[in-house]
């Protein structure tokens with residue numbers, strides 16, 4: 245069982261990287277990828293735990309980007325964590341995420357008793373800050389029952405509290421992943437519940453820049469989108485993956501709820517620069 249998309253508290257998952265590895269073993273996975281947003285901070289702890297627990301680990305990052313003003317999440321697998329292309333891009337995005345979250349808290353504080361300190365109290369030092377951490381502060385203060393409830397109303401785009409992120413263009417992001425030796429896969433490209441989704445043309449432009457796969461089997465891609473994406477993958481020669489996008493208790497997504505075929509995993513391992521961690 246191969247699940248190539250999970251998050252730890254190095255970004256917006258609720259468990260430490262070691263705890264995610266333990267949960268992956270408990271869920272019966274043979275291979276798991278850690279893909280925290282815009283960071284590799286969880287890699288070392290996850291690798292130690294994976295070796296100890298005897299699970300194969302694909303080290304990755306979920307890179308924030310945009311196209312036509314639409315949010316695009318790009319999975320990078322097995323890149324060189326020290327290559328300046330992604331290191332610099334991640335640093336800029338992580339920094340601007342802080343400014344953006346502070347601006348959202350400023351706006352929220354007009355109507356809700358939440359402070360920046362309340363948000364920081366919900367995060368590990370150095371984590372990639374995002375709306376999930378603001379959601380945790382709203383939950384802690386009693387304004388929402390859980391993250392999903394906070395996302396469904398207070399934090400959704402279109403409210404006066406929502407602030408856009410400054411992130412690179414999707415084509416630029418794909419090129420940075422390729423330059424870093426990573427394997428670029430478009431995360432949940434048909435996730436209509438999160439907002440607008442990108443056109444076939446944007447996917448083609450990303451492919452021209454080096455995109456090699458689409459995350460088709462994901463709970464946020466509806467059946468129609470999965471059919472559309474499967475046919476795009478076929479016509480453009482892309483491979484397809486399936487993954488959970490596990491966030492611990494931060495989301496209902498369960499480990500192994502979608503999986504990736506072993507032949508596709510073998511291709512990712514073949515293309516990627518960094519080693520898959522095995523005990």
Ligand code: AMP
Pocket residue numbers: 256281373374375376391392393395396491494495
């Ligand atoms: P941001 O990148 O700060 O705008 O926040 C988006 C992140 O919030 C995504 O990476 C998701 O993991 C998370 N997210 C989106 N929708 C939900 C939800 N309904 N419940 C919990 N987390 C969510």
Ligand code: FE
Pocket residue numbers: 251256281491
């Ligand atoms: Fe997330």
Ligand code: FE
Pocket residue numbers: 306317431432
């Ligand atoms: Fe994502």
Ligand code: ZN
Pocket residue numbers: 249251306431489
């Ligand atoms: Zn994710």
